[in-house]
Amino acid sequence: MKMNGAQAVLESLRKEGVKVVFGYPGGAVLDLYDAIYTEKFPHILVRHEQGAAHAADGYARATGEVGVCLATSGPGGTNLVTGIATAYMDSIPLVAITGQVGNPYIGKDSFQEADICGITTPITKHNYLVKAAKDLPQVLKEAFFIARTGRPGPVTVDIAKDVFTQELDYAYPEEVYLKGYAADFSGDPSEVERAAKAVAEATRPLMILGGGVTLAGVADDVREILDGTGMPVVTTLMGIGCVPNARENFLGMAGMHGTYAANMAIQTCDLLIAVGMRFDDRVTSCVAGFAPRARIVHFEVDPVEVNKNVVADCRVLGDLRWSLPLFKERLRTLGVDFRTRFSKWSRSTVEMNREKPLSYRKIAGCIMPQQIVEMVSKLADDDAIIVTDVGQHQMWTAQYYDAKEPRRFLTSGGLGTMGYGLPAAIGAKVARPAQQVILFTGDGSIMMNCQEMATAADNGIAVKIIVVHNRVLGMVTQWQRMFYNKHYAETLLPGRTDFVKLAEAMGIKALRIDDPARLETDLKAALASEEPMLLDVVVPGNVDVLPMVPGGRSLDEMVLESE
Numbered sequence: 001m002k003m004n005g006a007q008a009v010l011e012s013l014r015k016e017g018v019k020v021v022f023g024y025p026g027g028a029v030l031d032l033y034d035a036i037y038t039e040k041f042p043h044i045l046v047r048h049e050q051g052a053a054h055a056a057d058g059y060a061r062a063t064g065e066v067g068v069c070l071a072t073s074g075p076g077g078t079n080l081v082t083g084i085a086t087a088y089m090d091s092i093p094l095v096a097i098t099g100q101v102g103n104p105y106i107g108k109d110s111f112q113e114a115d116i117c118g119i120t121t122p123i124t125k126h127n128y129l130v131k132a133a134k135d136l137p138q139v140l141k142e143a144f145f146i147a148r149t150g151r152p153g154p155v156t157v158d159i160a161k162d163v164f165t166q167e168l169d170y171a172y173p174e175e176v177y178l179k180g181y182a183a184d185f186s187g188d189p190s191e192v193e194r195a196a197k198a199v200a201e202a203t204r205p206l207m208i209l210g211g212g213v214t215l216a217g218v219a220d221d222v223r224e225i226l227d228g229t230g231m232p233v234v235t236t237l238m239g240i241g242c243v244p245n246a247r248e249n250f251l252g253m254a255g256m257h258g259t260y261a262a263n264m265a266i267q268t269c270d271l272l273i274a275v276g277m278r279f280d281d282r283v284t285s286c287v288a289g290f291a292p293r294a295r296i297v298h299f300e301v302d303p304v305e306v307n308k309n310v311v312a313d314c315r316v317l318g319d320l321r322w323s324l325p326l327f328k329e330r331l332r333t334l335g336v337d338f339r340t341r342f343s344k345w346s347r348s349t350v351e352m353n354r355e356k357p358l359s360y361r362k363i364a365g366c367i368m369p370q371q372i373v374e375m376v377s378k379l380a381d382d383d384a385i386i387v388t389d390v391g392q393h394q395m396w397t398a399q400y401y402d403a404k405e406p407r408r409f410l411t412s413g414g415l416g417t418m419g420y421g422l423p424a425a426i427g428a429k430v431a432r433p434a435q436q437v438i439l440f441t442g443d444g445s446i447m448m449n450c451q452e453m454a455t456a457a458d459n460g461i462a463v464k465i466i467v468v469h470n471r472v473l474g475m476v477t478q479w480q481r482m483f484y485n486k487h488y489a490e491t492l493l494p495g496r497t498d499f500v501k502l503a504e505a506m507g508i509k510a511l512r513i514d515d516p517a518r519l520e521t522d523l524k525a526a527l528a529s530e531e532p533m534l535l536d537v538v539v540p541g542n543v544d545v546l547p548m549v550p551g552g553r554s555l556d557e558m559v560l561e562s563e
Contacts (some may be wrong), residue, residue, distance in 0.1 A: 001171070005133035006035035006164040009097065013041070013139040015172045018068050020430055021097075022046055022055040022423075026072025028099025031164035044459060047451040049076050051082020051423035053059045054449070057092050058427030062385055064217065066093040066147050067427065074112030074123055076156070085123040087154045089414025090238060091215055093147040094154035095140075096120075102162040103131055120156045122305045127156035129262040129346060133166035139172055141287065142438065145176045150319070151302040152184050185301055187318025189326060194298045194314045196330040197275070201339070202271035204345045206233045206294075208254060208283075211238030211413065212276020214406040216320035219243070222275065225328050230339035232349040234262040236277050238413045241403035244529060249346050251353055255283040256549045257395040260353035263547070263555035267289050275299045276320055279309040280414065289554030299323055304362065356400050356560065360543070367516050369393060369468050371521075371537045373400040375437060376466070379524055384436035385410065385428050389421035389445030392474035395545040397440045418451045419448025423462045426456055436527060443493055444473045450502065457507030464526055465503070465534040470541040471495040478544050482559075503534035514538040 003011065009032060013021070020042040025033045036043050046052045049071045056067030067087075071080050077098040087094040090558040101110045117127045125148050128139045136159070199205055207226065214221055226233055232249040235242055243250050252259035254266055266272065272294040277283070284290040287309060298305075298312035299320060306315045314322050331338070351507045360370045373396050380386075386401055388394040388411045403409040410428060412420040421441045429437040446467055457462050468474075473491040480488050503510035513522050513535055526533050549557040 001169065002167060003167050003170050004164065005136055005168065006032045007039070007157070008133060008136045008168060008170050009112070009140065009159070009164075010039055010041050011170060012137055012172060013068065016066065016140070016144045018066070020044060020059070021068040021070055022052040022059070022427065023051055023070030024049050024072070026076045026099065028073035028076075028101060028161045029070060031161070032070070044426070044455065046423065046455050047078035048449065050419065051449050051452045051455065052081050053080045053094070053096065054086065054420050054423035054459070055427035055430070056094055057083060057087045058387065058410055058424030059431040060087070060094060061424070062407055062428040062431040064407065066095055066144055068095050068097065069372060069436060070097050072196045073101055073161070074114045077116035079113055081119060081123070084154045084156065086412050086415045086417045086420055088123040088210060090412065091152050092154065093152035095143050095147050096154060098156065098158045100129065100158045101158045102159045106160065117158060118160045119233070119343070123154070123155040124156050128158065130157060130159045130163055133163050133168040136163070137170060141173045142176050142178060145183070146178070146181070149183050149346070174279045185319035186322040187316065190328045191316045192323055192330055195299070195316050195327060196334060198271055198295060198297055198314055199229065199273070199331060200334055200336055203341070204269045205229070205273060205342065206235065206265050206269035206272040207231055207233045207275060208266070209233065209239035209242045210236045210277020212320060213239055213242045216276065216301075217406070218324045219327055219406045221324040221474065223280045225324070225331065227410065228328070229340065230342050230346055231506065232265055232346050234258070236283050237398055237411065239277065240398055240409040241406045244404040245402040249350060251349055252358070254555070256285060257545050257547065258424070258555070259353065259358055259399070260356040260558060260560065261349055261545055263549070263558060264352055265349045267293070267554070267556040269294045271295050271297065272454060273299070276301075276325070278305040281309070284310060285549045286552055286554045299327075314342050317541055321370055341498045345458050351462050360546075361541055365516070366540050367513065367519055367537060369470070369543055370396050370400050372466065372468060372519070372537055372539070373397050373548045375520055375523055377401045379520070379527055380438060381436050384408065384438055385432060387411070387421050387425040387428060387437065387439045389439070390416045390418045390444055391442045392478065392543075392545050393440045393442045393468040418445045421445060422449050422452045422463070422465065423455075425465070426452060426461050429461045429463050436464065438466065440466050440468060440525070442474060443467055443471065443495075443497070443499070446499070447497070453503055453506040453532070453534070459542040460531070462530055462532050465532070467499050467534065467536045468539055469499065469536050470539050470543070472541045474541075475545070476543070481542070481544070483550070499536040501536060507545060508532045509536055510534040510536065512536040512538065517523055
């Protein structure tokens with residue numbers, strides 16, 4: 001079938017099941033955008049290329065499908081970089097398509113030329129520079145294959161401008177063969193056998209769940225294992241939603257701002273079963289003091305992550321969709337009454353949660369930030385998708401919101417990207433229009449990509465934006481308060497920006513809430529609205545996220561109360 005390169009790109013996206021792309025046009029991609037116009041390919045115009053990358057990321061996290069973003073050459077491509085790096089750190093499947101200057105001008109410092117492949121090499125699974133239209137079908141097939149298989153991640157496809165107008169005989173490959181990279185991520189059954197044996201030998205086992213459980217779609221397998229064994233369980237930030245708060249023996253999130261019970265269980269268990277997590281420093285804190293009494297079993301698809309930060313006594317290398325069902329079956333055939341065996345240990349961990357639960361002090365006449373999250377958790381639909389920016393509000397949401405299922409809590413974990421939240425929420429709402437999508441952001445974070453309110457307004461994307469407005473860069477001021485003698489260097493926000501007027505100027509209804517008596521009523525009305533809406537909620541500026549493990553300390557050295 002004869003077509004030009006621009007048509008071949010769109011046809012390849014259709015073959016991959018892409019329902020919508022997020023992008024921003026420019027000179028190097030004008031021919032592609034002309035094809036988008038002619039063929040009426042679904043496209044959301046963002047207001048900044050970074051917003052396109054984050055929106056595609058939010059779409060991917062909400063659905064499990066590959067998100068797609070488009071940008072022009074030079075600054076268009078470089079503006080995608082933060083979003084690509086965000087997806088890379090959290091293993092999110094993304095294909096970023098960028099335009100490049102025409103073939104005769106590559107390497108000559110031409111107008112709006114940037115080596116986007118070179119720039120993104122450290123933050124992508126792979127990338128391509130396409131100089132001939134005939135290569136497009138194969139390259140795009142490979143890009144989606146790489147992005148979604150194994151440990152997911154972003155792939156950049158950079159296309160020279162003249163490729164979009166070149167003609168080709170279009171044929172899309174049915175299969176991909178890449179030397180050294182295959183779709184079979186099954187492993188060695190003997191490793192599963194050793195993991196099951198370790199459980200049979202343990203008396204105080206603990207399971208810790210990471211983002212890989214969500215990415216692989218194996219939360220049900222995990223829950224069946226927990227049902228069968230009765231062992232306690234914790235999550236990382238990225239694992240939130242794999243088990244609901246109300247589940248038996250769930251102790252909450254572990255790590256720097258984890259619960260007392262979760263962190264103490266890690267420090268006292270004799271077997272730690274890590275599933276789909278990479279032992280990030282925000283989880284382990286001081287590695288030398290992490291889980292000092294425990295043997296470590298590590299279920300992981302990426303061999304690079306095994307023994308990188310924490311040495312595993314037993315690794316189970318392979319896709320969780322292969323390893324966990326086998327692990328579940330092996331535990332069952334051992335014939336051990338695990339629930340009885342672990343009951344005393346499980347009760348003791350649950351008791352730690354009762355003795356020292358998450359709590360916060362209240363200030364008379366003020367709305368507390370934790371109170372906002374608790375109220376939204378009470379009022380939101382069970383299938384609501386919660387998105388956060390990065391800062392104190394992110395941790396309060398992780399602590400106090402009850403995400404009952406995977407893909408209901410979207411946040412930038414590894415890179416910690418302020419400005420992620422609003423475009424990611426837009427992407428999630430485009431992906432799941434029937435579900436509530438609620439963004440928690442701060443008065444610092446919202447300004448990083450506030451222009452995307454115009455995207456939400458112009459496209460009728462009914463995200464609910466809750467600004468936790470404390471007039472400070474909250475997480476940084478907390479550290480300055482605790483460790484820098486209250487030297488609030490460039491972290492105090494005067495509060496002169498009127499977020500209600502800003503939202504209204506971009507076409508979004510908005511409301512300021514500063515009266516605790518109005519909080520529930522106004523939140524309820526906002527969540528019931530079928531339009532995008534911003535709530536500017538005023539809170540005190542001197543509230544700390546607690547518990548907190550100071551840098552370099554072990555997890556059992558938590559700060560539980562503020563001064």
